[in-house]
Amino acid sequence: MKTQKNKTLYWLQSGGCSGDSMSILNLNSPDLFSFFSMLSIDVLWHPSLSTITYTEHDQMLEEIVAGERKLDILCVEGNVVMGPDGSGMFDTFRGKPKKDLLQQLAQVADVVVAVGTCASFGGFGSYEGDDIAGIGLQQHHNTQGGFLGKDFHSKKGLQVINLPGCPIHPKALESVLNLVARNLPVELGANNTPKCYYAPTVHQGCTRNEHHEYKVEENMFGEEGCMFFHLGCKGPTTHASCNTHLWNDVNSKTRAGVPCFGCTNTTFPHPSPFFETPTIAGTPLHLPEGVDRAYYLAYKDMAAEAAPQRLKKREE
Amino acid sequence: MAKKITLNVPLNRVEGDLDINVTIEDGVIVEAKSIGTLYRGFENILQGRVALDSLVVTPRICGICSVTHLCAAVDALENAQNITPPAQAVRLRNLSLLSETIQSDIRQFFLMFMGDFTNEFYQDAPFYQEATHHYEPFKGASSKEALKKTTEILKVVAIIGGQWPHTSHIVPGGISTLPSLLELTVAQNHIEEIISWYEQNVLGCSLEAFSKIESVESFMYHLEENAETDIARFTRYAEYAQLFKIGKTSQNFLSYGTVHNPLNPSERLIKAGVIIEGKFEELDVSKIYEDISHSWYKQVNVKQKPFDGVTQPDMKSEDGYTWAKAPRYAKKVMQTGPLAQALVNGDKLLTSLNDKYGDCAYVRELARILRPAIHLKYARQDIQGAIESFGDMSYNQAVEEFSGEGVGLVEAARGALGHWVRVKHGKIENYQIITPTAWNGSPQDLEGNRGAWENALIGLECRDIKNPMEMGHVVRSFDPCLVCTVHAIDMQDSKQKYKFKIGL
Structure with missing residues (x-):
């Protein structure tokens, strides 16, 4: 030996x-x-x-x-x-x-x-x-x-x-x-x-979190808001430190307007479309871990009402 | 009686798995077959997915040129829908692709090519100690520094697109984000930092001064004057290793061109074209087809246009020795990569080097490490433009379901990369990819022409079959990327299904 x-x-x-x-x-x-x-x-x-x-x-x-x-x-x-x-x-x-x-x-x-x-x-x-x-x-x-x-x-x-x-x-x-x-x-x-490395979610530390908080959600690329409701972002349901230990020391996909594709998840690359959020009655089918749907809906509606103009300004 | 042996050499320091099967007679290679030993099935993975998913799936074909695949996928979708991206998006796309390519050129040269000169094969060479000091894997001073610099240039991609590798920030109609002015100026600093390292260590002079060196004589004089640069050391080692004499395959070159003009995105500032037997011609995409005569596919249509490419396995096809198809341009075997890009674009220095020494392993590899001298100038120009145009729109298109077909042609680090996509009601019906390594490492065609590096190996002297260094130099000078060979696999037994003969 x-x-x-x-x-x-x-x-x-x-x-x-x-x-x-x-x-x-x-x-x-x-x-x-x-x-x-x-x-x-x-x-x-x-x-x-x-x-x-x-x-x-x-x-x-x-x-x-x-x-x-x-x-x-x-x-x-x-x-x-x-x-x-x-x-x-x-x-x-x-x-x-x-x-x-x-x-x-x-x-x-x-x-x-x-x-x-x-x-x-x-x-x-x-x-x-x-x-x-x-x-x-x-x-x-x-x-x-x-x-x-x-x-x-x-x-x-x-x-x-x-x-x-x-x-x-x-x-x-x-x-x-x-x-x-x-x-x-x-x-x-x-x-x-x-x-x-895998305890946090990708959502934690995302610079778009304030938009997420107030349900300022984007329908198209090139904007500054959250991508969870429409653009397929899986940040809140995916475990990885992308937004706490940045990529290449400088950035992350979600910060750069690219939805999280859930690439650390066990089922990646699942056959459903990447840039679309599957929804039930306008709310994401997959909610953040451990969240009650009814409370979540109530919270989101109120949050949207409370959203400050400086975040909403692009929305017509 | 000639001593004839067949040897199967697994070649590392290429991306992915590559075996070269050679027949050696009296120490000289008389037959060569290039065998990708990994099949990945990506084209089939894409079928049936929604069109935009190609932005996530295709970068995963290749970890070293993921932005390039992303660009090709977007280019194909924009081509199908007749979309023109805004100028600011074009600048940021150019920067993303340039940064990835610069990274790849530097890593390939320092980590994958120069390491060979520290192998015991060269222990009696006068440069052995020097080469080991600079380029030994994991330890060499110059290699370590080069690795650090590549992480710097990749920060430019990450600033624009979130991360490297495997991001999807380039989308039909523009890019997904607006970097802040702070971020753009930081990116500019990274680019200037790389330029300064590259000028001092690799070239030995400024990008501007280097661009004035146009003849072989003035280049060699420059190397004498700047003996402690990487290109001078490489040239000395190459002379000893006779890389000026080996590795020639043909004077047929293909480049799709790169660096889009922000104000006129269909124009490529490094131009596209072909050189056939030394003569320049405009690129005509309709002349591209794939020959499957030596591949394991049903021989109903031996020459397939990419849009109609079908992948019907048929083990009974008699001449088949691989699952790789053989792309050809008007019946010609083409080589592609940095040398092809430079020659098609009329680069004076590389044209004179090619005129004098041919497409030998030295000139082909030199073209790779000299390419950043051109690309960094465009990166400098585009980041300046992006800063001056800060605030301009960088996305102009809402996502819509559509039907149609499109082709995306991009220059990858390794050469011409094409994506052909047909979309029906928003879903991918057919996706065909022809990679640079498919061009360079293709099998024989119906006319019996060998692929580019197969042909470059014929006649090569192989001094030590246990350590066939010459083969390594020749094949690595093409910078093979086998992970990209999306449908390549070797199955040699024509009678029995799934019996594979790889090896002696």
Whole structure:
């Protein structure tokens, strides 16, 4: 057994777009490379960044799978491709389905991290009729289990840590690796997502909240008001820190007039239209968590009456 | 007796999964097949969704050029509905796309291309220590600095569109938001910061001074005078690695053009066009078709127009070796990317480099790291324009249900990207995407012509089959993006369903 003082990390890309890798490259202060070195994490392999030869990579994988080389952290980006017909051959590595390699690596890793919504819950290509038949590592949409099964525990006795987001916010990965590298526990909440990043809703911290408060709701793009009632914004029903830890350190989609598409949710990208809010009697079908519809309606009507002119001025 | 081997090389530091299957005879590549090993089925995911959903779905095709897919999706919907966006929206769109492309060019050069020179393959090269100091993965001083700068330029996209990657701020009729004057001036500072880093470290002179270098001689003189720049180091390493001699495929180039004129959005300031066997022609979209003769599709219509593209799997098609279709332009295999963009636009320096050395791996990669010299000037112009026009309308269209068809043509970092959409009563009936990597990494066609990088590999000497560095240089000089290859997969056995032969 080769001993490693540093923690080792292997990054596997499966059915995905590389967007999570691109997103974590945007980590700032420290930058991603300094971050790994500060936490003493050795990146054994990242497909976009490593320069070892393919023969060295083959050798490395053999050693890891045989338990001769320690694997502390396995990060998986992209969903597990099961198609066609359960063969997994729509996504291969060295002629074999990549899901087989993933299964082997998951058995020897101390911690398994699902990076992004596709790896966590299935994401793109995970719906009935989608060719690739993608599933999440340990969860498929709302159902526990996924590829590894609901009883799976990593060598350290942990279930898969889900870091959804399309793409992942760099802070979500940073916060988890901060804890893992320091041997601190990662407290998981709903859907096995770490509370440290996923406890807040996207709505919290949105600069359009005052408009939301007074029901100043927009019907079209390019305005300053809230997008919850008509434009499909899922900020109040989606858990992520987009508006508390800003994207690229400067902004968020909702602040820039783009509705939250609920990309950290288990059912993203649900087949219903993105830019429309499903409603009942003019009120969103999906209300913020734990809210009583009758009280909500009463509150919204009164709030609209109380709305100050400075917020309403664009409304005819 | 010639020693003949077949080798399957998984190639990393490309976006997505790529295998190159090569036959090597006496150390020289005699046959090459490009195999995307990941199928994603995005075109089918789009069918039946409401038209605007393409603004959310298509950026997810590619994490590295998500804004580009967004632009193409919007371009196609605007084309179908005959919508012209307002000038201020055009400036902010230009800035979004330029920033993403600048980011991509810099990351590809520093993180994906230069790292090869720190591989043990070059341990006896005179530059090995220097290259390791500057470009070693995760550690190299220049690579780390370049990574930081790319996060800066992406702040421009985030200021305008909320985040990068995967935002949807560009919408038919304009953009979704009005950045404040404070935000626009901050964006301007970010752009100036990148310009200053790029001038000092990559070029060795100002953008203006560099634009006056038009001949090979004056370029080489500039490199001698500025030996401690990234382009000078790259040129020294390239000379040693013989990148001036390898990787040539053809003199057929395709560019859709980019940077829209805010006052006349249909005009592209970096112009569109094709070069066929060295001769410029105006772009004629109707000459684009996809050849499926070597692909696993029903051979009823071997040459398909994109609007009528059908995806009917048929494992019995005898010549098939891939699910990738082969896009062609008037029967020609085209290469696309920064070099094509520069040549089509009449760039003097790259034209003279191409005249002298051809479309070798060196010139193709150099074109990529020189492109920000052009793009940053347009970014500077557009942010200034946006600040001067602050307060102008940036959205002019209400969303309406419609029927029709449209095409969106955009220059991605990797080259020509096209979206073809047909909408019926507000829903997507058919969506076809032809990516730059589909052009560059296509399979053979009916006439037996290999795809661009397949052809570039033929005749290449491969010194160490365990570490085929030359192949890596040649293919990476095209900056492949396999995650974009929306319908590519390898299935080689013609008899048995779902039996795949990938490997030796």
